[in-house]
Amino acid sequence: MPTRTVDYSLYLVTSRALLPPGQDYLESLEASLQGGVTLVQVREKDAGTKEFLDIARKSKDLCARYGVPLIVNDRVDIALAIEADGVHVGQEDMPIQIVRSILPPGSIIGVSCNNVEQARQAVESGADYIGIGAIYPTATKELTQPIVTVRGVGAILSQLDGSNVKAVAIGGINSTTVLRVLHGAVSTSCRALDGVAVVSDIVASDRPEEAAGRLMQVLRAFREGTSSRCGLALENRPPTDTRKTLLIDQIASLLETVRSRKPLVHQITNVVAATQSANVTLAWGASPIMATAPEEMPDLANVCDSLLVNIGTLRQTEGMLIAGRRYNATYKPVVFDPVGVGASQYRKGVMNDLLNAWAPTVIKGNAGELAVLAGSDEAKSRGVDSFGAGFKDPASFVRSLARKERCVIALTGPKDYVSDGDVVVELSNGHPLLGEITGSGCIGGSSIAAFCAAASTDPGPVPGRPVCGDMLLATVAAITSLNVAGELAAARADVAGPGSFLPALIDEISLLRPDVLKSRLRLDFI
Ligand SMILES: Cc1ncc(COP(=O)(O)OP(=O)(O)O)c(N)n1
Numbered sequence: 001m002p003t004r005t006v007d008y009s010l011y012l013v014t015s016r017a018l019l020p021p022g023q024d025y026l027e028s029l030e031a032s033l034q035g036g037v038t039l040v041q042v043r044e045k046d047a048g049t050k051e052f053l054d055i056a057r058k059s060k061d062l063c064a065r066y067g068v069p070l071i072v073n074d075r076v077d078i079a080l081a082i083e084a085d086g087v088h089v090g091q092e093d094m095p096i097q098i099v100r101s102i103l104p105p106g107s108i109i110g111v112s113c114n115n116v117e118q119a120r121q122a123v124e125s126g127a128d129y130i131g132i133g134a135i136y137p138t139a140t141k142e143l144t145q146p147i148v149t150v151r152g153v154g155a156i157l158s159q160l161d162g163s164n165v166k167a168v169a170i171g172g173i174n175s176t177t178v179l180r181v182l183h184g185a186v187s188t189s190c191r192a193l194d195g196v197a198v199v200s201d202i203v204a205s206d207r208p209e210e211a212a213g214r215l216m217q218v219l220r221a222f223r224e225g226t227s228s229r230c231g232l233a234l235e236n237r238p239p240t241d242t243r244k245t246l247l248i249d250q251i252a253s254l255l256e257t258v259r260s261r262k263p264l265v266h267q268i269t270n271v272v273a274a275t276q277s278a279n280v281t282l283a284w285g286a287s288p289i290m291a292t293a294p295e296e297m298p299d300l301a302n303v304c305d306s307l308l309v310n311i312g313t314l315r316q317t318e319g320m321l322i323a324g325r326r327y328n329a330t331y332k333p334v335v336f337d338p339v340g341v342g343a344s345q346y347r348k349g350v351m352n353d354l355l356n357a358w359a360p361t362v363i364k365g366n367a368g369e370l371a372v373l374a375g376s377d378e379a380k381s382r383g384v385d386s387f388g389a390g391f392k393d394p395a396s397f398v399r400s401l402a403r404k405e406r407c408v409i410a411l412t413g414p415k416d417y418v419s420d421g422d423v424v425v426e427l428s429n430g431h432p433l434l435g436e437i438t439g440s441g442c443i444g445g446s447s448i449a450a451f452c453a454a455a456s457t458d459p460g461p462v463p464g465r466p467v468c469g470d471m472l473l474a475t476v477a478a479i480t481s482l483n484v485a486g487e488l489a490a491a492r493a494d495v496a497g498p499g500s501f502l503p504a505l506i507d508e509i510s511l512l513r514p515d516v517l518k519s520r521l522r523l524d525f526i
Pocket residue numbers: 011013041043073074088089090091093110111112113130131132133141168170197
């Protein structure tokens with residue numbers, strides 16, 4: 001075990017083949033070190049032994065001047081010859097125990113891992129760190145193993161629980177993807193990455209110092225973000241008895257904020273519910289724009305305040321993929337409604353593709369839909385509806401799914417459950433007529449997107465979170481306000497059934513007063 005502390009934050013893996021024309025290797029390496037690289041690996045796939053030795057020695061001397069450890073890729077002999085700080089091996093290279101027996105005590109030994117079993121073995125064989133990858137496709141290396149994806153990292157990290165083995169992610173990481181990787185790659189026990197390993201984003205840059213600096217800024221902001229109030233978790237929560245009163249006040253106040261901020265809510269939704277979703281959005285005081293063309297996503301992400309992606313009548317998914325990425329890039333809330341995801345393998349595949357491409361802020365679904373997302377058979381779907389008794393312990397279900405997906409989860413049903421992975425709020429308002437109109441879940445998604453937009457706050461110059469603001473509160477406020485409006489609509493003398501209920505619901509949403517909302521709210525912290 002190394003006695004020193006190694007900073008894995010920004011791990012540069014070199015590649016002379018990727019240097020821009022005219023760029024000198026050592027100058028590029030020095031600029032990267034000045035940009036904040038904290039660990040370096042010399043990786044020379046095409047160099048002969050003599051050349052590799054020369055490059056490794058010069059790299060080691062340079063890194064030593066910056067107090068940064070140097071690791072050698074694959075070649076234990078070269079590491080020994082230059083007194084490197086360690087070696088990185090792949091699954092087909094020399095086994096870790098043998099590397100350890102050859103290198104001096106305290107050497108850093110890392111191994112590439114593509115799956116849970118390889119991580120388990122890495123821990124067993126005494127690795128100091130694992131390189132998890134490839135996270136995304138990359139042109140830097142011909143990949144022989146499946147792409148891990150951001151959502152695949154958590155299970156691998158879970159293997160490190162109880163050990164001191166560190167973890168970095170590698171493959172396709174750059175200043176655009178790094179926040180998604182850091183935020184999404186966390187185990188359910190909250191084990192996060194210790195850093196990211198990067199080749200082309202730094203090495204192929206004309207300005208490696210700036211490239212490294214940009215990555216380092218996001219890494220720092222992410223670490224600060226996890227301990228600030230900006231983000232998922234409601235920190236500094238007051239004691240339980242006063243929390244409920246505070247939450248009710250905050251819900252009523254957010255209803256007014258939606259009306260005063262008038263957020264622009266971009267909705268990619270299904271053809272069945274599109275009109276009523278747009279009308280409900282207007283009734284809350286927000287503005288809807290229903291747009292699906294991939295070509296207009298960049299423009300819309302710049303001007304809109306939040307995005308809803310609803311897969312109810314899937315036709316083409318390119319716009320959904322681009323939109324989510326753009327809204328992530330502009331730090332705006334993305335609400336995902338996996339309508340009827342249990343109906344076909346195609347929908348399930350699309351859901352996975354979308355969630356691997358971007359970070360949802362909130363995922364809302366009925367028991368059948370969320371069971372598919374969680375890989376649980378506790379609840380079943382029939383078309384877009386859920387059937388059966390649902391989850392035995394819905395509160396624990398939403399809490400653990402929110403931890404796994406790293407976002408707010410809203411489970412809708414006779415009672416609704418909302419969690420950010422920490423707090424769970426049970427919502428008991430509503431009326432059976434809401435279940436008798438088509439698209440009541442879809443208008444719930446539109447409402448959440450409007451309230452999230454109103455609750456989102458300025459992420460600052462270097463955001464460490466995909467979205468800032470209290471998204472748990474926004475989700476609770478949207479669902480429970482809609483349910484209260486449903487109760488008020490159902491009680492009207494002019495409502496005779498589902499047909500007259502829908503227009504009455506839209507009226508009651510637009511008329512809902514904060515004091516009435518407060519007086520009717522039925523919710524509890526679980
Ligand atoms: C930090 C880190 N992680 C993974 C790798 C990949 O190593 P390997 O699987 O041995 O493939 P090559 O680098 O040898 O092509 C790495 N080098 N560094």
